[in-house]
């Protein structure tokens with residue numbers, strides 16, 4: 001953006017929107033939209049509180065556990081589908097179904113299965129993240145030149161060695177893309193799960209804040225979650241760029 | 252086609268040593284495609300045999316069956332008298348497209364076969380360095396495949412095959428992806444290697460000149476389904492100047508004879 005010959009940084013449009021928000025907030029148009037400065041002040045106030053720390057810990061735990069299980073399950077299943085036609089034909093319809101299904105609708109069922117608590121949230125994160133990891137890994141494995149696997153077998157590699165020394169590494173760029181997209185979906189999973197379960201973590205705080213019309217608290221918490229999601233996505237994108245040199249040189 | 256009938260062409264004579272590779276009645280069918288039909292061949296240690304034939308006649312298929320990568324539909328392959336059920340340490344493969352690990356350095360690529368066999372790091376890297384130098388790539392140990400030319404990549408593939416010290420080297424058109432000068436240099440180097448290493452080389456090629464230049468024996472395969480159409484044993488003296496071979500009248504005659512024999516298929 002350029003104003004009067006000055007080159008402004010890319011984030012300056014955001015500043016404009018924040019200013020507009022502040023004005024609307026000050027004008028007290030609606031109780032739902034408090035001034036942004038008040039939200040910032042509230043942010044500074046609630047972040048150090050024990051209830052926030054506790055919510056953050058429990059959310060982080062569900063998030064990392066759910067994603068870890070999704071990666072540990074998704075990558076091997078994707079590799080299996082990429083190399084075995086039978087496995088692929090058996091599993092692909094389901095994976096395609098779930099990757100685009102509105103999974104939030106399943107959370108109530110999960111609550112019946114796993115109770116109202118952390119297990120349900122971990123499972124929600126897992127379900128949000130796993131399918132895209134499977135699909136991307138599968139695509140990466142299918143793109144491996146057959147001669148690379150023949151080479152490995154020829155020099156004595158068993159199935160396990162093929163998995164760790166060929167499949168994982170040869171499909172690494174696609175696997176990392178899958179993991180990044182899975183983790184971003186996982187953020188949605190953890191938030192939706194907590195909102196629906198609403199007795200643990202941020203979901204519980206959201207419940208308290210919104211039922212008491214504590215809008216400044218509510219927004220402050222939302223900003224924390226947004227920042228968290230962006231941070232996770234950027235961190236993974238950075239990791240992905242680091243292996244890109246070899247993705248470009250692969251063929 | 253009958254075996255070309257000149258002084259240079261002979262039927263396989265009684266093997267002087269016990270064959271290391273025996274191919275017995277091997278046929279291969281892919282669905283409806285009959286790729287190979289009733290192949291009987293023996294390969295003796297210390298010799299280089301070329302498989303020569305038109306595109307699609309099953310040369311790669313035969314090599315992969317011998318490598319244990321694909322099972323034959325009929326017949327069997329024996330290595331040192333034992334039937335083949337899969338790949339084994341006595342055989343190494345050199346791939347047409349090199350099949351290098353793009354994420355690994357030359358050193359790691361050459362050591363890969365040894366790594367799979369559980370050879371400790373220090374030892375396998377020492378052996379890899381030796382073979383990297385042997386194929387003329389000293390100084391490129393830490394390079395990645397994409398930083399090398401096609402010819403250099405194939406040298407990496409060759410070094411990897413040599414590093415595992417297999418008795419049988421299976422080479423599928425190893426020089427087809429490199430330019431003519433590199434190819435000639437390669438061929439000369441390979442002759443040196445055959446003379447020094449006393450290994451059994453099975454070499455697939457499209458090129459009559461290449462087959463005659465390199466081989467102790469040339470197996471001519473017919474178009475699909477591939478069968479043994481003839482066997483030629485060029486009696487060319489390979490000591491001395493490698494350039495001289497290309498002017499040797501026996502070399503030129505043999506090329507001519509094989510070409511006349513194969514012409515029938517082209518027309």
Ligand SMILES: Nc1ncnc2c1ncn2[C@@H]1O[C@H](COP(=O)(O)OP(=O)(O)OP(=O)(O)O)[C@@H](O)[C@H]1O
Nearest residue numbers: 281284286305306307308309310311312313457475
């Ligand atoms: N996996 C496969 N499935 C089906 N058909 C195959 C398969 N592999 C090879 N074929 C067929 O078998 C025949 C022989 O193939 P092969 O690759 O062995 O020939 P080739 O002599 O090596 O040919 P080229 O000189 O072109 O490399 C071909 O007609 C090919 O189409």
Ligand SMILES: [Mg+2]
Nearest residue numbers: 310311312423
């Ligand atoms: Mg071939």
